[in-house]
Amino acid sequence: MATLPPKSMHQGPLQITEPSPRRGRNDLRRNLVGLSRDELKTALAEAGLEPFRARQIWQWIYWHGVADFDAMTNIAKRARERLAELFVVARPEIVTEQRSVDGTRKWLLRFPDGNEAETVNIPEEDRGSVCVSSQVGCTLTCTFCHTGTQPLVRNLTPDEIVGQFMVARDSYGEWPTPTADATRMLSNIVMMGMGEPLYNFDNVVAALRIVMDDQGIALSRRRITLSTSGVVPMIPRIGEALDVNLAVSLHAVSDDVRDALVPINRKWPIAELLRACADYPGARNSRRITFEYAMLKGINDSDADARELVRILTPIHAKVNLIPFNPWPGAPYECSSNNRIHRFAEIVNDGGLSAPVRTPRGRDIAAACGQLKSESVRGRREKVAL
Numbered sequence: 001m002a003t004l005p006p007k008s009m010h011q012g013p014l015q016i017t018e019p020s021p022r023r024g025r026n027d028l029r030r031n032l033v034g035l036s037r038d039e040l041k042t043a044l045a046e047a048g049l050e051p052f053r054a055r056q057i058w059q060w061i062y063w064h065g066v067a068d069f070d071a072m073t074n075i076a077k078r079a080r081e082r083l084a085e086l087f088v089v090a091r092p093e094i095v096t097e098q099r100s101v102d103g104t105r106k107w108l109l110r111f112p113d114g115n116e117a118e119t120v121n122i123p124e125e126d127r128g129s130v131c132v133s134s135q136v137g138c139t140l141t142c143t144f145c146h147t148g149t150q151p152l153v154r155n156l157t158p159d160e161i162v163g164q165f166m167v168a169r170d171s172y173g174e175w176p177t178p179t180a181d182a183t184r185m186l187s188n189i190v191m192m193g194m195g196e197p198l199y200n201f202d203n204v205v206a207a208l209r210i211v212m213d214d215q216g217i218a219l220s221r222r223r224i225t226l227s228t229s230g231v232v233p234m235i236p237r238i239g240e241a242l243d244v245n246l247a248v249s250l251h252a253v254s255d256d257v258r259d260a261l262v263p264i265n266r267k268w269p270i271a272e273l274l275r276a277c278a279d280y281p282g283a284r285n286s287r288r289i290t291f292e293y294a295m296l297k298g299i300n301d302s303d304a305d306a307r308e309l310v311r312i313l314t315p316i317h318a319k320v321n322l323i324p325f326n327p328w329p330g331a332p333y334e335c336s337s338n339n340r341i342h343r344f345a346e347i348v349n350d351g352g353l354s355a356p357v358r359t360p361r362g363r364d365i366a367a368a369c370g371q372l373k374s375e376s377v378r379g380r381r382e383k384v385a386l
């Protein structure tokens with residue numbers, strides 16, 4: 001990995017292009033990252049290792065962040081050699097790491113089949129939220145989202161999802177797992193990167209169970225937020241399986257407008273979506289569901305829209321995140337003016353709902369909502385055109 005100059009020495013965003021060591025394509029060893037505890041036990045038993053080794057190896061991988069079997073010092077040398085013959089502890093390959101002037105970091109990661117996805121860390125005063133992707137691209141085609149225009153789509157596997165968070169922890173050197181939550185630099189996961197997590201339900205659940213395991217990364221479910229465009233039948237299922245915080249990409253208050261912005265609305269319209277939200281565990285009392293609302297000039301940003309938003313969300317324990325639209329090349333929308341956004345926020349606040357305006361982060365490295373992967377896809381197109 002290239003050494004970084006101290007932050008004060010550079011003014012603009014920093015891009016590191018030196019790739020991390022690559023796992024050979026012919027390397028058939030199984031990756032232990034992404035296996036559930038039971039799967040790990042079975043894999044180790046097949047290799048002739050005692051069942052209690054699973055617990056030790058789990059802690060080495062997810063508590064200590066160790067990737068090299070030789071560093072697993074409580075395991076006998078013979079057993080370590082056997083492990084190294086059969087298995088690896090692999091993260092996705094880092095193609096680039098970019099650092100924004102505002103502290104945001106973005107990683108373009110490549111998986112063994114050559115597909116790529118992006119992960120972002122957004123540091124704030126008291127937390128660091130790692131925005132994790134669930135798919136390469138997205139099968140949905142929300143008209144304001146750049147990810148939705150990308151042709152390549154596949155589900156990410158549990159190791160590829162957990163691996164994103166591990167890459168971020170590597171970058172900050174945050175191993176072993178901090179024992180006090182307050183001292184974590186990377187304290188939250190938001191499933192808000194590329195892809196629709198509820199269309200990759202099993203892998204997302206498997207990955208988040210690993211992240212939540214208290215003998216490893218040990219992130220509490222209260223520090224995990226899953227964002228969905230509104231896959232209504234899967235909302236109760238994610239509540240049952242994980243009970244993490246829920247965020248919903250609403251973006252409109254009428255079905256006409258939402259049909260055009262978030263086409264999945266034609267299948268599951270607003271009323272059905274809100275019913276599923278009202279039934280989400282905890283939604284009736286302490287826990288609030290976040291409704292994301294991208295501010296699009298002349299489309300969804302009128303005073304009447306704001307009042308309607310209050311009306312439809314009041315029965316639900318809700319808060320609203322107002323996201324200034326992040327433009328991308330060829331986008332068919334513009335961001336609402338600052339004045340408009342603040343007036344809209346005022347109406348929603350006056351209506352009794354918290355409605356912070358999200359400051360776009362990492363704009364200089366295209367790390368903001370809806371921009372992920374755009375640079376790399378554009379780079380490839382340019383290369384093809386040459």
Ligand code: SAH
Nearest residue numbers: 145192195227228229249292325326369370
């Ligand atoms: N697929 C999931 C999660 C990823 S998108 C979902 O749609 O919820 C994360 C958030 O960014 C969503 O609310 C999405 O609607 C929003 N978003 C996408 N493109 C955007 C853009 N160009 N500007 C602002 N927000 C955008």
Ligand code: SF4
Nearest residue numbers: 138142145148195229
């Ligand atoms: Fe997919 Fe979410 Fe983008 Fe819609 S907003 S295209 S669901 S990533």
